Amino acid sequence: MMKTSKIFFAVLAALLLAASLGGCSTTSRIGDGEILYTGVKKIDITPVEGEKVPSGLSSQITEAVKVKPNNSLLGSAGYRYPFPLGLWVYNHWDNPPKGLKHWLYEKLVEEPVLVSNVRPEVRAHMIDEILDNNGYFRGNATYELAQGKNKKKASIIYRVKTGAPNLLESI
Numbered sequence: 001m002m003k004t005s006k007i008f009f010a011v012l013a014a015l016l017l018a019a020s021l022g023g024c025s026t027t028s029r030i031g032d033g034e035i036l037y038t039g040v041k042k043i044d045i046t047p048v049e050g051e052k053v054p055s056g057l058s059s060q061i062t063e064a065v066k067v068k069p070n071n072s073l074l075g076s077a078g079y080r081y082p083f084p085l086g087l088w089v090y091n092h093w094d095n096p097p098k099g100l101k102h103w104l105y106e107k108l109v110e111e112p113v114l115v116s117n118v119r120p121e122v123r124a125h126m127i128d129e130i131l132d133n134n135g136y137f138r139g140n141a142t143y144e145l146a147q148g149k150n151k152k153k154a155s156i157i158y159r160v161k162t163g164a165p166n167l168l169e170s171i
């Protein structure tokens with residue numbers, strides 16, 4: 001009976017700790033008008049009816065918009081940690097000049113990646129140039145911010161319309 005109650009209290013303490021850490025804001029030091037980048041939500045590539053998008057073109061578009069978001073898992077642009085420890089440290093600790101806390105701060109902190117740093121309008125323009133380079137001269141790309149409950153966090157949806165391809169059959 002004693003061992004069961006110890007396990008119960010240990011699990012309860014772990015859940016309370018996780019709930020309290022999860023409730024802490026990771027956007028408290030982000031300035032007004034700034035939005036925390038949480039990744040690419042979707043890349044919607046729409047070809048002209050009856051056409052297929054070449055796999056090389058879609059991979060070029062994906063590479064053009066690949067930016068490592070906040071709390072990315074092992075440097076991946078698509079997978080994220082469930083709890084952003086680096087952002088929490090950035091938002092809740094001051095960086096002391098020396099000591100153990102300074103060392104921990106330097107090892108754990110992660111500077112926030114903001115939407116303004118990702119510059120989605122420039123990436124949409126890069127997609128337009130990729131389309132032009134591949135013979136899709138009437139194509140265009142746009143972006144949209146996908147915000148949830150927290151208006152200081154957003155992912156990006158890119159919408160690409162390829163238009164009709166202009167293929168060179170012979171010279």
